[in-house]
Amino acid sequence: MSDAKSMNFCCYCGSALSLKRLQEEDVERLWCSACSVAHYKNPTVLVAAFLHYEDTMLWTQRGIEPFKGLWAFPAGFAECGESLQQAAARELREETGIDIPSKAMIPMSVSSVVPIDQIYVVFRYQCSEAMAAKLTAETQDWGWYKREEAPWSAMAHPESKALIEQVYSAVESQRFFFRIGEMSNSGNCHQSYTLLDKINH
Numbered sequence: 001m002s003d004a005k006s007m008n009f010c011c012y013c014g015s016a017l018s019l020k021r022l023q024e025e026d027v028e029r030l031w032c033s034a035c036s037v038a039h040y041k042n043p044t045v046l047v048a049a050f051l052h053y054e055d056t057m058l059w060t061q062r063g064i065e066p067f068k069g070l071w072a073f074p075a076g077f078a079e080c081g082e083s084l085q086q087a088a089a090r091e092l093r094e095e096t097g098i099d100i101p102s103k104a105m106i107p108m109s110v111s112s113v114v115p116i117d118q119i120y121v122v123f124r125y126q127c128s129e130a131m132a133a134k135l136t137a138e139t140q141d142w143g144w145y146k147r148e149e150a151p152w153s154a155m156a157h158p159e160s161k162a163l164i165e166q167v168y169s170a171v172e173s174q175r176f177f178f179r180i181g182e183m184s185n186s187g188n189c190h191q192s193y194t195l196l197d198k199i200n201h
């Protein structure tokens, strides 16, 4: 609960918070005795959108910090008031100008990154052509890359290389899967669930 120190005062009334163990819970919560409310800290959710066409995937070169100039995939934090699929479609649109219906986003994986209290939800969309992306404030270049051409040496998140390799394997074989598990500094640990039916649009 080291992160519990990050909030010292109640966001409603400004009173100092203390730690309190609520009934039937294992962990201590930040508690405002003036408001009689607990302030919960929960994991944040990020989404990513992998677009693929034949055996290529759409990579984007980041135009903003952090990792400006390095290569990644459209991704970002889910916002309040939108579904996970809507978040994935929005990030894709903001970073590439490509508009895909949110309900067409197909789930691929859910990863808990426990050390930093984040959850990554990855979606894919199989394109019928290699669509042109737009350069945006967030994206300074883009490209559809086969596995052997991909900018592996300039990845913004090299820790995700194993995941991306698995996505390429799925794209190349058209054998898709759903994975759930954990990512940490010591590596990734996921269980894969094969999808029985190929999903077409």
Ligand SMILES: [Zn+2]
Residues within 6 Å of the ligand: 010, 011, 012, 013, 014, 015, 032, 033, 034, 035, 036
């Ligand atoms: Zn309060």
